[in-house]
Amino acid sequence: MVEVLKNGLYDSIQDLGRFDVQEYGVPFSGAMDLHSAKVANLILDNALSSAVLEITIHGPKLLFHCDTEIALSGADLCPMINSKRVRMNSRIQILKNDVLSFGNRNYGCRAYVAVKGGFQTEFIMNSCSMYYPITMSSQLKKGDLISISEQHSAIEKPFALMKMTKSHFEVTSIEVTKGIEYSNLSEREEEMLFSTEFTVSNDSNRMAYQVKESINNTMESIITSLVLPGTVQLTPSGKLLFLMRDCQTTGGYPRILQVSESSINQLSQKIFGDKFRLKCID
Amino acid sequence: MTDYKLTYHHYSERSILVQWPQKIDENILDDVLIFKNHIINSEIKSILQVNNAYNSILIIYVYTIDNINDEFLVLKSLYSTRVRLINSTCKLWKIPVCYDDAFGIDLDEISKAKQLSKSEIIKLHSEVIYTVFFIGFLPGFLYLGGLDKRLFFPRKESPRLEVKKGSVAIGNEQTGIYPNFSPAGWNIIGNSPLDFFNAKVNDPCFAQAGDKIQFIPIDINTYYNIKEDIQSEMFSIENKVIDG
Numbered sequence: 217m218v219e220v221l222k223n224g225l226y227d228s229i230q231d232l233g234r235f236d237v238q239e240y241g242v243p244f245s246g247a248m249d250l251h252s253a254k255v256a257n258l259i260l261d262n263a264l265s266s267a268v269l270e271i272t273i274h275g276p277k278l279l280f281h282c283d284t285e286i287a288l289s290g291a292d293l294c295p296m297i298n299s300k301r302v303r304m305n306s307r308i309q310i311l312k313n314d315v316l317s318f319g320n321r322n323y324g325c326r327a328y329v330a331v332k333g334g335f336q337t338e339f340i341m342n343s344c345s346m347y348y349p350i351t352m353s354s355q356l357k358k359g360d361l362i363s364i365s366e367q368h369s370a371i372e373k374p375f376a377l378m379k380m381t382k383s384h385f386e387v388t389s390i391e392v393t394k395g396i397e398y399s400n401l402s403e404r405e406e407e408m409l410f411s412t413e414f415t416v417s418n419d420s421n422r423m424a425y426q427v428k429e430s431i432n433n434t435m436e437s438i439i440t441s442l443v444l445p446g447t448v449q450l451t452p453s454g455k456l457l458f459l460m461r462d463c464q465t466t467g468g469y470p471r472i473l474q475v476s477e478s479s480i481n482q483l484s485q486k487i488f489g490d491k492f493r494l495k496c497i498d
Numbered sequence: 499m500t501d502y503k504l505t506y507h508h509y510s511e512r513s514i515l516v517q518w519p520q521k522i523d524e525n526i527l528d529d530v531l532i533f534k535n536h537i538i539n540s541e542i543k544s545i546l547q548v549n550n551a552y553n554s555i556l557i558i559y560v561y562t563i564d565n566i567n568d569e570f571l572v573l574k575s576l577y578s579t580r581v582r583l584i585n586s587t588c589k590l591w592k593i594p595v596c597y598d599d600a601f602g603i604d605l606d607e608i609s610k611a612k613q614l615s616k617s618e619i620i621k622l623h624s625e626v627i628y629t630v631f632f633i634g635f636l637p638g639f640l641y642l643g644g645l646d647k648r649l650f651f652p653r654k655e656s657p658r659l660e661v662k663k664g665s666v667a668i669g670n671e672q673t674g675i676y677p678n679f680s681p682a683g684w685n686i687i688g689n690s691p692l693d694f695f696n697a698k699v700n701d702p703c704f705a706q707a708g709d710k711i712q713f714i715p716i717d718i719n720t721y722y723n724i725k726e727d728i729q730s731e732m733f734s735i736e737n738k739v740i741d742g
Contacts, residue, residue, distance in 0.1 A: 396517070
Protein backbone atom coordinates (compact mmCIF):
# COMPACT_ATOMS: atom_id res chain seq x y z
CA MET A 217 0.00 0.00 0.00
CA VAL A 218 0.93 3.62 -0.54
CA GLU A 219 -0.75 6.16 1.71
CA VAL A 220 -1.39 9.74 0.70
CA LEU A 221 -0.22 11.73 3.74
CA LYS A 222 -0.78 15.04 2.00
CA ASN A 223 -2.19 15.62 -1.44
CA GLY A 224 -0.51 17.80 -4.04
CA LEU A 225 -2.11 20.26 -6.44
CA TYR A 226 -3.67 17.55 -8.63
CA ASP A 227 -2.64 13.90 -8.18
CA SER A 228 -4.27 11.18 -10.21
CA ILE A 229 -3.61 7.60 -11.25
CA GLN A 230 -3.26 7.33 -15.03
CA ASP A 231 -2.32 4.76 -17.63
CA LEU A 232 -2.61 4.87 -21.42
CA GLY A 233 -6.33 5.67 -21.15
CA ARG A 234 -9.56 4.31 -22.65
CA PHE A 235 -9.66 3.66 -26.39
CA ASP A 236 -12.91 2.01 -27.33
CA VAL A 237 -15.63 3.62 -25.23
CA GLN A 238 -15.91 7.06 -26.84
CA GLU A 239 -19.23 5.95 -28.38
CA TYR A 240 -20.65 6.24 -24.85
CA GLY A 241 -19.27 9.76 -24.48
CA VAL A 242 -16.38 8.59 -22.30
CA PRO A 243 -13.15 10.65 -22.60
CA PHE A 244 -9.82 9.05 -23.51
CA SER A 245 -8.05 10.17 -20.30
CA GLY A 246 -4.60 8.68 -19.68
CA ALA A 247 -1.32 10.37 -18.74
CA MET A 248 -1.12 13.92 -20.08
CA ASP A 249 2.53 13.36 -21.05
CA LEU A 250 2.35 9.77 -22.28
CA HIS A 251 6.01 9.86 -23.25
CA SER A 252 7.23 10.53 -19.72
CA ALA A 253 4.75 8.06 -18.21
CA LYS A 254 6.10 5.35 -20.51
CA VAL A 255 9.69 6.23 -19.61
CA ALA A 256 8.91 5.79 -15.90
CA ASN A 257 7.48 2.33 -16.61
CA LEU A 258 10.37 1.36 -18.92
CA ILE A 259 12.92 2.09 -16.22
CA LEU A 260 11.20 -0.47 -13.96
CA ASP A 261 10.65 -3.02 -16.76
CA ASN A 262 6.91 -2.53 -16.24
CA ALA A 263 4.38 -3.01 -19.01
CA LEU A 264 3.87 0.36 -20.72
CA SER A 265 0.20 0.14 -19.78
CA SER A 266 0.97 -0.02 -16.04
CA ALA A 267 -0.78 2.65 -14.03
CA VAL A 268 1.42 5.50 -12.81
CA LEU A 269 0.81 8.45 -10.52
CA GLU A 270 0.60 11.80 -12.29
CA ILE A 271 1.40 14.80 -10.14
CA THR A 272 1.15 18.45 -11.06
CA ILE A 273 3.49 21.32 -10.10
CA HIS A 274 3.21 20.73 -6.32
CA GLY A 275 3.69 17.08 -5.43
CA PRO A 276 2.00 15.08 -2.66
CA LYS A 277 3.57 13.38 0.36
CA LEU A 278 3.36 9.59 0.17
CA LEU A 279 4.10 6.90 2.73
CA PHE A 280 5.05 3.42 1.54
CA HIS A 281 3.64 0.58 3.64
CA CYS A 282 5.88 -2.01 1.97
CA ASP A 283 9.18 -2.46 0.13
CA THR A 284 9.16 -1.70 -3.58
CA GLU A 285 11.02 0.02 -6.37
CA ILE A 286 9.95 3.27 -7.97
CA ALA A 287 11.02 5.51 -10.84
CA LEU A 288 10.23 9.18 -11.42
CA SER A 289 10.03 10.78 -14.81
CA GLY A 290 8.57 13.89 -16.46
CA ALA A 291 8.81 17.19 -14.61
CA ASP A 292 11.53 17.58 -11.98
CA LEU A 293 9.57 18.61 -8.91
CA CYS A 294 12.54 17.94 -6.62
CA PRO A 295 11.59 14.43 -5.40
CA MET A 296 12.91 13.37 -2.00
CA ILE A 297 12.90 10.12 -0.06
CA ASN A 298 12.87 10.79 3.67
CA SER A 299 13.77 14.41 2.87
CA LYS A 300 16.83 13.41 0.84
CA ARG A 301 16.91 14.38 -2.85
CA VAL A 302 16.67 11.41 -5.25
CA ARG A 303 17.43 11.20 -8.95
CA MET A 304 14.94 11.53 -11.75
CA ASN A 305 14.74 8.77 -14.36
CA SER A 306 16.41 6.04 -12.35
CA ARG A 307 15.42 3.01 -10.29
CA ILE A 308 14.98 3.85 -6.66
CA GLN A 309 14.70 1.26 -3.94
CA ILE A 310 11.98 1.92 -1.40
CA LEU A 311 11.78 0.37 2.05
CA LYS A 312 8.72 0.07 4.23
CA ASN A 313 7.93 3.41 5.95
CA ASP A 314 9.88 5.49 3.43
CA VAL A 315 8.26 8.82 2.63
CA LEU A 316 8.30 10.34 -0.85
CA SER A 317 7.85 14.08 -0.95
CA PHE A 318 8.54 16.91 -3.35
CA GLY A 319 10.15 20.32 -3.15
CA ASN A 320 10.44 23.24 -5.51
CA ARG A 321 9.85 22.72 -9.20
CA ASN A 322 12.96 22.71 -11.38
CA TYR A 323 11.34 22.20 -14.76
CA GLY A 324 8.15 20.86 -16.40
CA CYS A 325 4.61 20.67 -15.05
CA ARG A 326 3.74 16.99 -14.60
CA ALA A 327 5.86 14.30 -12.95
CA TYR A 328 5.17 10.57 -13.09
CA VAL A 329 5.79 8.08 -10.33
CA ALA A 330 5.90 4.46 -11.45
CA VAL A 331 6.06 1.58 -8.96
CA LYS A 332 7.23 -1.92 -9.75
CA GLY A 333 4.19 -3.78 -11.10
CA GLY A 334 2.10 -0.60 -11.34
CA PHE A 335 -0.48 1.00 -9.06
CA GLN A 336 -3.50 -1.25 -8.63
CA THR A 337 -6.57 0.93 -8.49
CA GLU A 338 -10.08 0.25 -9.80
CA PHE A 339 -9.83 -0.99 -13.39
CA ILE A 340 -12.91 0.19 -15.28
CA MET A 341 -13.47 0.16 -19.04
CA ASN A 342 -10.00 -1.32 -19.50
CA SER A 343 -8.17 1.41 -17.67
CA CYS A 344 -7.21 2.69 -14.22
CA SER A 345 -7.21 6.31 -15.38
CA MET A 346 -9.08 8.39 -12.84
CA TYR A 347 -12.02 10.29 -14.27
CA TYR A 348 -15.33 10.85 -12.49
CA PRO A 349 -17.93 9.30 -13.03
CA ILE A 350 -16.03 6.40 -14.62
CA THR A 351 -13.97 6.00 -11.45
CA MET A 352 -15.08 7.05 -7.96
CA SER A 353 -13.15 10.31 -8.15
CA SER A 354 -10.90 12.28 -10.47
CA GLN A 355 -8.02 12.79 -8.10
CA LEU A 356 -6.41 11.39 -4.98
CA LYS A 357 -7.02 12.93 -1.61
CA LYS A 358 -5.37 12.87 1.78
CA GLY A 359 -5.79 9.50 3.49
CA ASP A 360 -6.25 7.48 0.29
CA LEU A 361 -4.56 4.08 0.25
CA ILE A 362 -3.38 2.80 -3.12
CA SER A 363 -2.58 -0.88 -3.63
CA ILE A 364 0.82 -1.87 -4.94
CA SER A 365 2.47 -5.28 -4.89
CA GLU A 366 5.27 -5.80 -2.44
CA GLN A 367 8.78 -6.20 -3.92
CA HIS A 368 11.44 -7.43 -1.49
CA SER A 369 14.38 -8.09 -3.73
CA ALA A 370 17.11 -5.50 -3.50
CA ILE A 371 18.21 -4.09 -6.81
CA GLU A 372 21.02 -6.31 -8.01
CA LYS A 373 21.46 -5.03 -11.52
CA PRO A 374 23.29 -1.75 -12.01
CA PHE A 375 20.81 1.07 -11.69
CA ALA A 376 19.03 1.71 -14.95
CA LEU A 377 19.37 5.38 -15.72
CA MET A 378 17.59 6.90 -18.69
CA LYS A 379 19.10 9.99 -20.15
CA MET A 380 16.27 12.38 -20.87
CA THR A 381 16.67 15.33 -23.14
CA LYS A 382 15.72 18.64 -21.59
CA SER A 383 14.31 19.76 -24.95
CA HIS A 384 11.09 17.85 -24.22
CA PHE A 385 10.42 20.42 -21.47
CA GLU A 386 11.95 23.48 -23.08
CA VAL A 387 10.55 23.43 -26.62
CA THR A 388 8.84 26.66 -27.54
CA SER A 389 7.34 25.45 -30.76
CA ILE A 390 4.22 23.27 -30.77
CA GLU A 391 3.69 21.24 -33.94
CA VAL A 392 0.26 21.34 -35.50
CA THR A 393 -1.48 20.20 -38.67
CA LYS A 394 -4.47 21.92 -40.27
CA GLY A 395 -7.79 21.11 -38.65
CA ILE A 396 -11.06 20.26 -40.36
CA GLU A 397 -12.36 23.85 -40.33
CA TYR A 398 -8.95 25.45 -40.98
CA SER A 399 -9.93 26.50 -44.47
CA ASN A 400 -12.70 28.72 -43.03
CA LEU A 401 -10.15 30.96 -41.33
CA SER A 402 -9.61 34.36 -42.91
CA GLU A 403 -6.10 35.23 -44.09
CA ARG A 404 -5.72 37.60 -41.18
CA GLU A 405 -6.73 34.91 -38.65
CA GLU A 406 -4.35 32.45 -40.28
CA GLU A 407 -1.53 34.97 -40.09
CA MET A 408 -2.27 35.69 -36.41
CA LEU A 409 -2.21 32.00 -35.54
CA PHE A 410 1.36 31.56 -36.67
CA SER A 411 2.79 34.94 -35.74
CA THR A 412 1.44 35.18 -32.18
CA GLU A 413 3.49 34.09 -29.22
CA PHE A 414 0.99 32.35 -26.94
CA THR A 415 1.08 32.35 -23.14
CA VAL A 416 -0.38 29.43 -21.19
CA SER A 417 -3.15 30.77 -18.94
CA ASN A 418 -3.87 29.48 -15.45
CA ASP A 419 -7.21 27.90 -16.33
CA SER A 420 -5.38 25.11 -18.14
CA ASN A 421 -6.09 21.61 -16.89
CA ARG A 422 -6.45 17.97 -17.97
CA MET A 423 -9.46 18.86 -20.15
CA ALA A 424 -7.94 21.72 -22.08
CA TYR A 425 -5.06 24.17 -22.22
CA GLN A 426 -5.99 27.78 -22.72
CA VAL A 427 -3.87 30.75 -23.72
CA LYS A 428 -4.12 34.43 -22.74
CA GLU A 429 -3.99 35.75 -26.30
CA SER A 430 -7.04 35.59 -28.53
CA ILE A 431 -7.34 35.90 -32.26
CA ASN A 432 -10.09 37.31 -34.42
CA ASN A 433 -12.94 34.97 -35.08
CA THR A 434 -15.35 35.43 -37.93
CA MET A 435 -16.28 31.74 -38.12
CA GLU A 436 -19.62 30.29 -37.13
CA SER A 437 -20.13 27.31 -34.83
CA ILE A 438 -20.33 23.93 -36.52
CA ILE A 439 -22.86 21.14 -36.18
CA THR A 440 -21.60 19.18 -33.16
CA SER A 441 -18.91 16.82 -34.38
CA LEU A 442 -16.12 14.62 -33.06
CA VAL A 443 -12.98 15.89 -31.37
CA LEU A 444 -9.81 14.32 -30.01
CA PRO A 445 -7.08 15.24 -27.54
CA GLY A 446 -4.88 17.67 -29.48
CA THR A 447 -7.77 19.28 -31.33
CA VAL A 448 -7.56 23.08 -31.20
CA GLN A 449 -10.97 24.75 -31.13
CA LEU A 450 -11.67 28.42 -31.76
CA THR A 451 -14.42 29.80 -29.51
CA PRO A 452 -16.81 32.59 -30.61
CA SER A 453 -14.81 35.09 -28.53
CA GLY A 454 -11.59 34.12 -30.33
CA LYS A 455 -10.09 32.00 -27.56
CA LEU A 456 -8.07 28.95 -28.50
CA LEU A 457 -8.89 25.73 -26.65
CA PHE A 458 -6.18 23.08 -26.88
CA LEU A 459 -8.12 19.94 -25.97
CA MET A 460 -6.21 17.55 -23.72
CA ARG A 461 -6.64 13.95 -22.49
CA ASP A 462 -9.85 14.44 -20.46
CA CYS A 463 -11.64 16.42 -23.17
CA GLN A 464 -15.21 15.72 -24.23
CA THR A 465 -15.70 13.39 -27.19
CA THR A 466 -17.71 15.92 -29.22
CA GLY A 467 -17.81 19.67 -29.64
CA GLY A 468 -19.41 22.47 -31.62
CA TYR A 469 -16.57 24.98 -32.02
CA PRO A 470 -14.59 25.03 -35.29
CA ARG A 471 -11.59 22.69 -35.19
CA ILE A 472 -8.86 24.82 -36.67
CA LEU A 473 -5.74 22.79 -35.81
CA GLN A 474 -4.60 19.42 -34.56
CA VAL A 475 -1.56 19.20 -32.26
CA SER A 476 0.84 16.34 -33.08
CA GLU A 477 1.03 13.50 -30.58
CA SER A 478 4.55 14.38 -29.43
CA SER A 479 3.58 18.04 -29.05
CA ILE A 480 0.56 17.12 -26.86
CA ASN A 481 3.08 15.55 -24.48
CA GLN A 482 5.29 18.65 -24.63
CA LEU A 483 2.38 21.05 -24.20
CA SER A 484 1.26 19.18 -21.08
CA GLN A 485 4.64 20.00 -19.49
CA LYS A 486 3.94 23.76 -19.82
CA ILE A 487 2.73 25.73 -16.83
CA PHE A 488 0.89 29.05 -16.74
CA GLY A 489 3.06 31.85 -18.03
CA ASP A 490 5.08 29.57 -20.35
CA LYS A 491 5.22 30.79 -23.93
CA PHE A 492 5.09 28.93 -27.21
CA ARG A 493 4.47 29.41 -30.91
CA LEU A 494 2.61 27.18 -33.33
CA LYS A 495 4.42 25.55 -36.20
CA CYS A 496 2.48 24.04 -39.07
CA ILE A 497 3.99 20.74 -40.21
CA ASP A 498 1.40 19.95 -42.90
CA MET B 499 -29.65 4.04 -51.04
CA THR B 500 -28.70 7.65 -51.69
CA ASP B 501 -25.01 8.14 -52.35
CA TYR B 502 -23.90 11.27 -50.54
CA LYS B 503 -20.87 13.26 -51.53
CA LEU B 504 -18.49 12.49 -48.69
CA THR B 505 -15.26 14.27 -47.85
CA TYR B 506 -12.29 12.43 -46.31
CA HIS B 507 -9.88 14.24 -44.01
CA HIS B 508 -6.61 13.30 -42.34
CA TYR B 509 -7.71 14.33 -38.82
CA SER B 510 -4.69 13.38 -36.72
CA GLU B 511 -1.67 11.09 -37.03
CA ARG B 512 -3.88 8.12 -36.25
CA SER B 513 -7.34 9.13 -37.41
CA ILE B 514 -9.52 9.97 -40.40
CA LEU B 515 -12.74 11.99 -40.35
CA VAL B 516 -15.39 11.36 -42.99
CA GLN B 517 -17.99 14.09 -43.42
CA TRP B 518 -21.47 14.15 -44.93
CA PRO B 519 -23.24 17.38 -46.00
CA GLN B 520 -23.50 19.81 -43.08
CA LYS B 521 -27.02 19.40 -41.86
CA ILE B 522 -28.93 17.53 -39.18
CA ASP B 523 -31.02 15.01 -41.07
CA GLU B 524 -32.28 11.52 -40.25
CA ASN B 525 -31.51 10.27 -43.75
CA ILE B 526 -27.91 11.35 -43.30
CA LEU B 527 -27.80 9.64 -39.89
CA ASP B 528 -29.11 6.47 -41.52
CA ASP B 529 -26.28 6.54 -44.07
CA VAL B 530 -23.71 7.44 -41.39
CA LEU B 531 -24.73 4.41 -39.31
CA ILE B 532 -24.82 2.03 -42.30
CA PHE B 533 -21.26 3.07 -43.27
CA LYS B 534 -20.07 2.98 -39.65
CA ASN B 535 -21.41 -0.55 -39.15
CA HIS B 536 -19.98 -1.65 -42.48
CA ILE B 537 -16.50 -0.48 -41.45
CA ILE B 538 -16.85 -2.18 -38.06
CA ASN B 539 -18.07 -5.42 -39.64
CA SER B 540 -15.18 -5.43 -42.10
CA GLU B 541 -12.94 -6.12 -39.08
CA ILE B 542 -9.94 -4.28 -40.47
CA LYS B 543 -7.16 -5.02 -38.00
CA SER B 544 -5.54 -1.60 -38.21
CA ILE B 545 -8.76 0.10 -37.08
CA LEU B 546 -9.11 0.65 -33.34
CA GLN B 547 -12.54 2.30 -33.22
CA VAL B 548 -15.19 4.03 -35.30
CA ASN B 549 -17.44 6.68 -33.77
CA ASN B 550 -20.13 8.91 -35.24
CA ALA B 551 -21.73 12.30 -34.67
CA TYR B 552 -24.56 13.99 -36.68
CA ASN B 553 -22.84 13.97 -40.04
CA SER B 554 -19.39 12.58 -39.52
CA ILE B 555 -17.54 9.45 -38.51
CA LEU B 556 -14.11 9.35 -36.94
CA ILE B 557 -11.97 6.28 -37.65
CA ILE B 558 -9.09 5.82 -35.21
CA TYR B 559 -6.23 3.54 -36.23
CA VAL B 560 -3.97 1.47 -34.00
CA TYR B 561 -0.79 2.97 -35.45
CA THR B 562 0.26 6.17 -37.19
CA ILE B 563 -1.20 6.20 -40.69
CA ASP B 564 1.62 5.63 -43.20
CA ASN B 565 -0.08 6.36 -46.45
CA ILE B 566 -3.19 8.42 -46.06
CA ASN B 567 -4.31 7.98 -49.65
CA ASP B 568 -4.26 4.19 -49.31
CA GLU B 569 -6.52 4.43 -46.28
CA PHE B 570 -8.84 6.88 -48.07
CA LEU B 571 -9.12 4.37 -50.94
CA VAL B 572 -9.96 1.52 -48.59
CA LEU B 573 -12.70 3.63 -46.98
CA LYS B 574 -14.07 4.86 -50.30
CA SER B 575 -14.32 1.33 -51.58
CA LEU B 576 -16.06 0.29 -48.36
CA TYR B 577 -18.54 3.13 -48.83
CA SER B 578 -19.36 1.95 -52.34
CA THR B 579 -20.01 -1.61 -51.11
CA ARG B 580 -21.94 -0.70 -47.97
CA VAL B 581 -25.13 -2.60 -47.33
CA ARG B 582 -27.91 -2.17 -44.85
CA LEU B 583 -27.75 -5.07 -42.42
CA ILE B 584 -30.59 -7.51 -42.71
CA ASN B 585 -32.50 -7.60 -39.42
CA SER B 586 -31.34 -4.09 -38.67
CA THR B 587 -33.80 -2.94 -36.10
CA CYS B 588 -33.78 -0.23 -33.54
CA LYS B 589 -35.47 0.16 -30.20
CA LEU B 590 -38.00 2.67 -28.95
CA TRP B 591 -37.22 3.51 -25.32
CA LYS B 592 -39.91 4.94 -23.04
CA ILE B 593 -38.28 7.41 -20.69
CA PRO B 594 -40.32 8.50 -17.67
CA VAL B 595 -39.98 12.22 -16.99
CA CYS B 596 -41.42 14.21 -14.12
CA TYR B 597 -42.21 17.76 -15.29
CA ASP B 598 -43.22 18.87 -11.77
CA ASP B 599 -42.21 22.41 -10.76
CA ALA B 600 -39.85 20.82 -8.22
CA PHE B 601 -37.68 19.75 -11.18
CA GLY B 602 -38.76 21.94 -14.09
CA ILE B 603 -37.15 25.08 -12.79
CA ASP B 604 -37.21 26.89 -16.14
CA LEU B 605 -40.76 25.91 -17.16
CA ASP B 606 -42.15 29.25 -15.92
CA GLU B 607 -39.72 31.28 -17.99
CA ILE B 608 -40.33 29.26 -21.16
CA SER B 609 -44.08 29.35 -20.59
CA LYS B 610 -44.07 33.17 -20.32
CA ALA B 611 -41.68 33.76 -23.22
CA LYS B 612 -43.44 31.31 -25.53
CA GLN B 613 -46.99 32.07 -24.41
CA LEU B 614 -47.59 28.38 -23.92
CA SER B 615 -49.12 26.86 -20.80
CA LYS B 616 -46.97 24.37 -18.89
CA SER B 617 -49.23 21.53 -19.92
CA GLU B 618 -48.88 22.55 -23.57
CA ILE B 619 -45.08 22.51 -23.21
CA ILE B 620 -45.22 19.06 -21.60
CA LYS B 621 -47.52 17.79 -24.34
CA LEU B 622 -45.29 19.15 -27.12
CA HIS B 623 -42.21 17.70 -25.46
CA SER B 624 -43.61 14.24 -24.75
CA GLU B 625 -45.73 13.44 -27.79
CA VAL B 626 -42.80 13.45 -30.22
CA ILE B 627 -40.62 10.42 -30.92
CA TYR B 628 -36.98 11.49 -30.84
CA THR B 629 -34.05 9.91 -32.64
CA VAL B 630 -30.74 9.23 -30.87
CA PHE B 631 -28.04 10.61 -33.20
CA PHE B 632 -25.05 9.78 -31.01
CA ILE B 633 -23.74 9.95 -27.45
CA GLY B 634 -21.25 12.68 -26.56
CA PHE B 635 -20.48 15.69 -24.36
CA LEU B 636 -20.73 13.68 -21.11
CA PRO B 637 -20.71 9.90 -20.56
CA GLY B 638 -24.27 8.84 -21.43
CA PHE B 639 -25.50 12.16 -22.88
CA LEU B 640 -27.82 11.40 -25.81
CA TYR B 641 -27.92 13.83 -28.72
CA LEU B 642 -31.58 13.77 -29.74
CA GLY B 643 -33.23 15.02 -32.92
CA GLY B 644 -36.89 15.89 -33.31
CA LEU B 645 -37.70 18.70 -30.88
CA ASP B 646 -40.87 20.57 -31.88
CA LYS B 647 -40.01 24.01 -33.32
CA ARG B 648 -42.42 25.65 -30.87
CA LEU B 649 -40.09 24.59 -28.02
CA PHE B 650 -36.86 26.01 -29.45
CA PHE B 651 -35.43 28.19 -26.69
CA PRO B 652 -31.99 29.84 -26.38
CA ARG B 653 -29.39 28.59 -23.93
CA LYS B 654 -28.91 30.46 -20.68
CA GLU B 655 -26.55 33.39 -20.99
CA SER B 656 -24.56 32.20 -18.02
CA PRO B 657 -24.65 28.45 -17.39
CA ARG B 658 -25.70 27.06 -14.01
CA LEU B 659 -22.75 25.66 -12.09
CA GLU B 660 -24.63 22.49 -11.29
CA VAL B 661 -27.88 20.82 -12.24
CA LYS B 662 -29.30 17.57 -10.86
CA LYS B 663 -28.58 14.18 -12.38
CA GLY B 664 -31.39 13.30 -14.79
CA SER B 665 -32.29 16.92 -15.62
CA VAL B 666 -34.27 17.12 -18.85
CA ALA B 667 -33.44 20.28 -20.74
CA ILE B 668 -33.88 22.40 -23.84
CA GLY B 669 -31.01 24.32 -25.45
CA ASN B 670 -31.65 26.15 -28.72
CA GLU B 671 -33.02 23.52 -31.11
CA GLN B 672 -32.07 20.54 -28.98
CA THR B 673 -33.37 18.61 -26.02
CA GLY B 674 -31.46 16.21 -23.82
CA ILE B 675 -30.99 14.62 -20.42
CA TYR B 676 -27.99 15.34 -18.17
CA PRO B 677 -26.83 11.83 -17.16
CA ASN B 678 -25.03 13.14 -14.10
CA PHE B 679 -24.86 16.33 -12.08
CA SER B 680 -23.07 18.81 -14.25
CA PRO B 681 -22.69 22.46 -15.13
CA ALA B 682 -25.46 23.24 -17.62
CA GLY B 683 -26.35 25.98 -20.05
CA TRP B 684 -29.67 24.50 -21.10
CA ASN B 685 -33.12 25.26 -19.66
CA ILE B 686 -34.35 22.62 -17.23
CA ILE B 687 -37.94 21.46 -17.75
CA GLY B 688 -38.05 18.17 -15.84
CA ASN B 689 -36.16 15.19 -14.49
CA SER B 690 -35.93 11.50 -15.35
CA PRO B 691 -35.35 8.97 -12.56
CA LEU B 692 -33.41 6.62 -14.89
CA ASP B 693 -29.67 5.94 -14.95
CA PHE B 694 -28.34 6.86 -18.37
CA PHE B 695 -24.80 5.68 -17.78
CA ASN B 696 -23.21 2.85 -15.83
CA ALA B 697 -19.48 2.26 -16.40
CA LYS B 698 -19.58 -1.14 -14.72
CA VAL B 699 -21.92 -3.04 -17.03
CA ASN B 700 -21.49 -4.43 -20.56
CA ASP B 701 -23.78 -1.87 -22.14
CA PRO B 702 -22.96 1.33 -20.26
CA CYS B 703 -25.81 3.13 -22.05
CA PHE B 704 -29.10 1.37 -22.75
CA ALA B 705 -29.73 3.38 -25.93
CA GLN B 706 -27.47 3.64 -28.95
CA ALA B 707 -27.21 5.77 -32.07
CA GLY B 708 -30.23 5.13 -34.30
CA ASP B 709 -32.59 4.20 -31.44
CA LYS B 710 -35.78 6.17 -30.68
CA ILE B 711 -36.80 7.84 -27.43
CA GLN B 712 -40.17 8.90 -26.11
CA PHE B 713 -40.74 10.85 -22.91
CA ILE B 714 -43.56 9.62 -20.70
CA PRO B 715 -44.85 12.26 -18.24
CA ILE B 716 -45.07 10.95 -14.66
CA ASP B 717 -46.11 12.57 -11.40
CA ILE B 718 -43.75 13.11 -8.51
CA ASN B 719 -44.93 10.05 -6.55
CA THR B 720 -44.30 7.77 -9.52
CA TYR B 721 -40.91 9.46 -9.91
CA TYR B 722 -39.83 8.47 -6.40
CA ASN B 723 -41.34 4.99 -6.75
CA ILE B 724 -39.28 4.39 -9.88
CA LYS B 725 -36.15 5.72 -8.12
CA GLU B 726 -36.72 3.18 -5.34
CA ASP B 727 -37.34 0.37 -7.80
CA ILE B 728 -34.09 1.23 -9.62
CA GLN B 729 -32.23 1.14 -6.29
CA SER B 730 -33.55 -2.32 -5.54
CA GLU B 731 -33.04 -3.39 -9.16
CA MET B 732 -36.78 -3.92 -9.61
CA PHE B 733 -37.13 -1.61 -12.58
CA SER B 734 -36.56 -2.31 -16.24
CA ILE B 735 -36.91 0.35 -18.87
CA GLU B 736 -39.83 -0.25 -21.18
CA ASN B 737 -38.82 -0.63 -24.79
CA LYS B 738 -40.02 -2.16 -28.00
CA VAL B 739 -38.20 -3.24 -31.11
CA ILE B 740 -39.15 -1.35 -34.23
CA ASP B 741 -37.98 -1.62 -37.83
CA GLY B 742 -34.74 0.14 -38.55
